[in-house]
Amino acid sequence: MVFHPPPWVPPLPGDHRGGVLNNQVSLGVLPFSHIYGLVVVAHVAHYRGDEVIVLQKFQLDQLLAAIQRFKIEVLYVVPPILVQLLSNHDKCKKYDLSSVRLAFSGAAPLGSEASHKMLELFPKWKISQGYGLTEASPSVLHSSETDSLMGSSGSLLPGVKAKIIDQYGKEVTEHETPGELYVQSPNITLGYLNNEKANAETFVWDKDGRWLRTGDEVLVRKSPGGFELFVVVDRIKELIKVKGHQVAPAELEAHLLDHPYVSDCAVIGVHDDRAGEVPLAFVVKSKEASGLSTEEVERSIHEHVESHKARHKWLKGGIRFLELVPKSPSGKILRRLLRSQAVPVSKKELAKL
Structure with missing residues (x-):
């Protein structure tokens, strides 16, 4: 079964609403040497016209002080940063974090338990996830703020097709059945320079064309709104x-x-x-x-x-x-x-x- 994007387009955080671009203040604590920070924060946020507050490195007190001082609305983070917020909730109470509307997590799976705990401690925040990899330049999945599922990385972005292959090489056709995620889209890299072995292992062809093997195990789960959302389980090799x-x-x-x-x-x-x-x-x-x-x-x-x-x-x-x-x-x-x-x-x- 080949999965296609939903009829609605999952927007980037704070995207166009009612035809008007809503600029926002975003957190820039992720390293720009990594594809997530480089594209989502350094490129997309500036393209939108956002104000990005760049921190030299992650340090909890500095991050909390920056949120309070600059009224940051969107936190582009990774799960370990959210873990630090959970572990230091008493410290968080000392700062005014009321400006935060959304915490967007990527680079690694954020489990449903951690997501629910975040909402318990920060009930006015929305917790959202995305999924991508350097070879996909980088985004593949993105959560919708209006139809989310805790622990899910959302649905396919426009132009992306996907299928799931189980450990026996067969296509998965049922919900809640794990397998390796294969993706296909115009933004997939042409390959690895001077590394034919890696190319042969990572890119495969079938009747539907060329596919990128992500190396990640996923499953598909129905959202409250009835859409198919992807849950990233873990790296297969892990x-x-x-x-x-x-x-x-x-x-x-x-x-x-x-x-x-x-x-x-x-x-x-x-x-x-x-x-x-x-x-x-x-x-x-x-x-x-x-x-x-x-x-x-x-x-x-x-x-x-x-x-x-x-x-x-x-x-x-x-x-x-x-x-x-x-x-x-x-x-x-x-x-x-x-x-x-x-x-x-x-x-x-x-x-x-």
Whole structure:
């Protein structure tokens, strides 16, 4: 099944309304060396005529002060920034954030649990998501402010076609069935210069033409308005294979962030002789965890996961505590660094399972 854009066009945040361009004050904290910040903030926002408040880097107090001082209306952010707002809600209360109308998240999936929590703490905000990649120049999906679904990255942008291919190479034709997202549009790159191997792996042809394999697992879900919206599950190469089951780190991370003792986290898969892989969580403790022993915090987190998730999603690889989750300038978790930390520890732990 080939998916097409909906009959309505999902507008960019603050786009034309009633034929009149509504200029807005937008946040420019994302690095312009990344495709999201470069196109959406540096190019599109200026093309619209917006006032963009550029911060040198993300620092929570500076961001909050900028919102208050410049009456910023739209926050172009990545999930880790929203996590910091959730974890420091008491600090947020010290600033006037009433100007904010929309928080638009991209670069990585923002789970429905985190989205709902954002709305609980900031009820006057709208939470929206988009999805894209450098090879698509960059946008593929975009949420509508009028027909959104928590955890969804929205619907296809005009000119974009998509299909979903399951792990057996068959096209997905049903809702709620995951598979790899393939996209086709005029803005897809011609290919990688002098890298035929990457071109052969990334671009495929069929009767419908040339497709870009995104490497991301998605599923389609019906919105309240009856439209087909895409939910980005995770990078396929990041999925944890537990006894034949696929576990998305992003799902577990979103659930862990709902725990009061967790300020930030990351989940990776580690080897297990019986299960193939098992999830291991790296956790940054919140202020609420101060005064508690490591064992108490660990036990509480395990109970939180085991009371809400299927058995194969339990943290059988254990929990490791650290001061900071390593992330790229665009906000993506640097799992390769966590894997290097996990190797000497996980072997010892897995022997106890």
